[in-house]
Amino acid sequence: MATGASFKPVQTSQLEGISQIRPRERFIYLDLIKTMAIYLVCFYHFNNLPIDILNHPSFFTYLNYGILGMASAGVPLFFMVNGALMLNRSYSLRKHVYKILMICILTVVWGILTLAVLIPIKGDSYTAVQFVKALLEWKQYRIFHLWFLQTLVCLYILFPLIKEVYDKKDKGPLYFFFGTAFLLTFGNVFLSNLANTAEWVMNVNYLDKNYNFFNKFNVFNGFYAFSIVYFILGGWLQARLQKNRFRRPSSPVLTGIILTALIVLLGYGLIMSQSNGVVFDTVFDGYDTLMTLIVTAGLFILSSRYKQGKSPRLSKGMEIIGSNTLGIYLIHVIVGWFTLPYYKLLPFSTNLLANLIYGAAVMILSLGIVLLLKKFPVVKLLFRL
Numbered sequence: 156m157a158t159g160a161s162f163k164p165v166q167t168s169q170l171e172g173i174s175q176i177r178p179r180e181r182f183i184y185l186d187l188i189k190t191m192a193i194y195l196v197c198f199y200h201f202n203n204l205p206i207d208i209l210n211h212p213s214f215f216t217y218l219n220y221g222i223l224g225m226a227s228a229g230v231p232l233f234f235m236v237n238g239a240l241m242l243n244r245s246y247s248l249r250k251h252v253y254k255i256l257m258i259c260i261l262t263v264v265w266g267i268l269t270l271a272v273l274i275p276i277k278g279d280s281y282t283a284v285q286f287v288k289a290l291l292e293w294k295q296y297r298i299f300h301l302w303f304l305q306t307l308v309c310l311y312i313l314f315p316l317i318k319e320v321y322d323k324k325d326k327g328p329l330y331f332f333f334g335t336a337f338l339l340t341f342g343n344v345f346l347s348n349l350a351n352t353a354e355w356v357m358n359v360n361y362l363d364k365n366y367n368f369f370n371k372f373n374v375f376n377g378f379y380a381f382s383i384v385y386f387i388l389g390g391w392l393q394a395r396l397q398k399n400r401f402r403r404p405s406s407p408v409l410t411g412i413i414l415t416a417l418i419v420l421l422g423y424g425l426i427m428s429q430s431n432g433v434v435f436d437t438v439f440d441g442y443d444t445l446m447t448l449i450v451t452a453g454l455f456i457l458s459s460r461y462k463q464g465k466s467p468r469l470s471k472g473m474e475i476i477g478s479n480t481l482g483i484y485l486i487h488v489i490v491g492w493f494t495l496p497y498y499k500l501l502p503f504s505t506n507l508l509a510n511l512i513y514g515a516a517v518m519i520l521s522l523g524i525v526l527l528l529k530k531f532p533v534v535k536l537l538f539r540l
Contacts, residue, residue: 183470184461185239186477188232191454193480193487195229197521198514199438200300201491203504209428219507220437221421227441230303231451233480234310234382235389241314242321242390243397255311257540262304264537265485266290269298276492300488306379310386317383321390333387339373340381344443348423355426364427364440381443388452396459403456413453420446475522482525482538483518490521 204219205211270289273279277297281289293299320328346368354360367373375383395401404412420437423446427435441447476483494517503509529535 184458185236186473187461188236188455188458189477189480190473192229192232193483194518195226197487197517199226201495201517202510203499204510205505207434209434224417224420224437227438227447228451228454231385231442234385235455238386238389239393243394254540255308258304258308262301266298266301269488272489273297273492306382309378310382336375336383339369339375340384340443341445341448343368345445352426355430360430392455409453409457413450416446416449479522479525483521486524487517487521491517
């Protein structure tokens with residue numbers, strides 16, 4: 156879903172010393188990251204994994220719950236790829252504003268289309284007023300996944316300001332902005348993590364799971380502002396990797412770090428589940444945790460080792476998926492809700508491996524539908540920014 160379009164160069168002195176991505180330059184490892192991200196999204200949204208660790212605890216239930224937690228890196232990886240591409244190339248403000256408007260229009264159009272298509276699939280029924288209400292409230296389990304595009308709009312509105320400080324030789328303003336965003340998002344959630352863990356130890360439960368410790372001083376409260384941190388981090392890592400100024404840890408070390416973060420995320424999920432009496436969602440509620448930040452950054456760096464020459468066919472496949480992640484994201488909800496009831500009829504539908512394969516099937520089937528629909532002149536506009 157990261158933009159791959161070219162940008163008209165902007166003449167600005169701030170670009171001095173900044174390594175810029177050429178308009179048509181393509182990085183295969185970014186396609187790998189986008190493929191991984193959209194797969195994790197499909198796997199998270201549509202599976203039949205037993206994860207009720209409260210009422211049916213077992214080794215496999217804990218394993219399923221832990222594996223599913225890895226999907227928390229899905230959407231953040233998209234934010235990082237957006238930052239990697241957008242912050243390291245010049246842009247046209249006019250085209251950027253147009254793109255913001257297009258995302259807004261697409262979000263509403265796809266909200267309407269998805270609600271309408273899911274009526275026969277899910278057996279929903281609406282009056283005209285109820286339909287509009289479902290659209291305006293971005294109905295859960297129907298069109299709530301469009302929160303990503305809404306967040307992208309917020310991020311793109313801030314982009315010219317972020318780009319301005321990112322391109323400056325004096326990195327003080329960038330570090331200040333990044334540090335503030337980090338403190339008020341991940342820092343705030345980390346304080347919540349500590350407080351919630353302490354409450355679990357003391358067997359009390361006073362605070363909300365995502366308590367805002369900074370109260371009205373938190374300028375980033377109100378939208379999913381953790382996206383800013385992933386966005387800037389993606390741009391910074393990409394620039395360092397381009398200049399070979401980033402010393403990558405070895406693959407075993409990175410893998411160990413990622414697994415450790417996932418285990419900590421699993422542990423926190425267990426604590427929160429026991430404290431609140433409901434299974435804690437380590438994916439959606441994990442996006443702004445330090446654990447998911449570590450996993451996401453680790454996967455980004457690990458993927459940057461991938462070179463196209465190793466497997467041309469695999470690289471081509473990832474390029475096709477990477478070029479169509481927006482379409483897959485928009486269509487996979489319809490595909491998932493249509494196929495999930497049939498998948499659940501299979502005797503092995505609760506098996507971990509089967510669910511991993513089913514997630515891939517939802518992604519590939521969605522890709523096929525997108526490629527087919529793109530052949531129609533007007534319809535293809537529904538998948539273009």
